[in-house]
Amino acid sequence: MNTDRIRENLASVQDRIVAAARRAGRDPSTVTLVAVTKKRPVELVRPLLEAGARDLGENYPQELWEKVDALSDSPMPIRWHLIGHLQGNKARRTFPMVRMIHAVDSLKLLQTLDELAAESANPPEVCLQVNTSHEEAKHGWKDASILDDSQAIAACTRIKVVGLMTMAAWGTDAETARPSFVRLRAIRDSLARLTGRPLPHLSMGMSNDFEAAVEEGATLVRVGSALFEGAEP
Numbered sequence: 001m002n003t004d005r006i007r008e009n010l011a012s013v014q015d016r017i018v019a020a021a022r023r024a025g026r027d028p029s030t031v032t033l034v035a036v037t038k039k040r041p042v043e044l045v046r047p048l049l050e051a052g053a054r055d056l057g058e059n060y061p062q063e064l065w066e067k068v069d070a071l072s073d074s075p076m077p078i079r080w081h082l083i084g085h086l087q088g089n090k091a092r093r094t095f096p097m098v099r100m101i102h103a104v105d106s107l108k109l110l111q112t113l114d115e116l117a118a119e120s121a122n123p124p125e126v127c128l129q130v131n132t133s134h135e136e137a138k139h140g141w142k143d144a145s146i147l148d149d150s151q152a153i154a155a156c157t158r159i160k161v162v163g164l165m166t167m168a169a170w171g172t173d174a175e176t177a178r179p180s181f182v183r184l185r186a187i188r189d190s191l192a193r194l195t196g197r198p199l200p201h202l203s204m205g206m207s208n209d210f211e212a213a214v215e216e217g218a219t220l221v222r223v224g225s226a227l228f229e230g231a232e233p
């Protein structure tokens with residue numbers, strides 16, 4: 001395990017985010033790096049926290065619960081994000097642990113979370129997942145079909161819907177992924193108009209394509225492998 005390498009990787013990803021934001025004329029402080037720790041042991045997550053990461057993302061609820069527990073002794077405050085698919089029956093337990101749920105992928109799940117939010121003092125914010133790459137395996141509303149649900153989404157007033165999330169097609173690089181990001185922003189603009197909600201957040205961009213995502217307006221990038229490169233035995 002090479003903890004220096006994790007520190008260097010984090011600094012490099014942060015620098016690349018700042019540079020991409022500046023290229024697009026954006027304020028770099030409007031972009032949050034969510035460090036994706038899925039499948040990494042807590043021994044690799046602690047050095048990331050020591051190096052300054054504060055927002056951590058997990059994919060699977062079960063693994064999230066375990067990590068939250070294992071890192072509950074962390075002297076650094078952690079903001080947890082669930083970035084993967086959430087089954088309705090795991091929502092209640094997950095709800096109080098996370099700052100944001102990125103991948104709400106159906107109206108039914110949104111409505112379940114809206115009911116949970118009514119009982120919660122500090123409910124997480126949520127983003128709605130849109131499948132902009134047209135890959136069948138991906139969760140979420142199929143592209144602009146989310147606009148058909150705008151009234152039902154607007155009716156969920158107890159949960160804080162703050163934006164949209166997407167994943168570019170597998171195996172793409174920044175330039176082939178870019179159209180997905182442009183598309184998500186356009187759909188967000190339309191949905192914001194139709195719902196009357198500002199929807200300020202765009203959760204998009206991973207290790208291979210986060211700079212293009214920042215250039216196209218990402219406010220949250222979800223980066224995993226680029227942070228751990230060379231650090232694992």
Ligand SMILES: *Cc1c(COP(=O)(O)O)cnc(C)c1O
Nearest residue numbers: 036059083206207222223224225
């Ligand atoms: C794993 C994962 C990421 C991070 O991917 P990397 O390519 O490792 O940066 C981001 N978002 C989601 C939804 C993921 O499952």
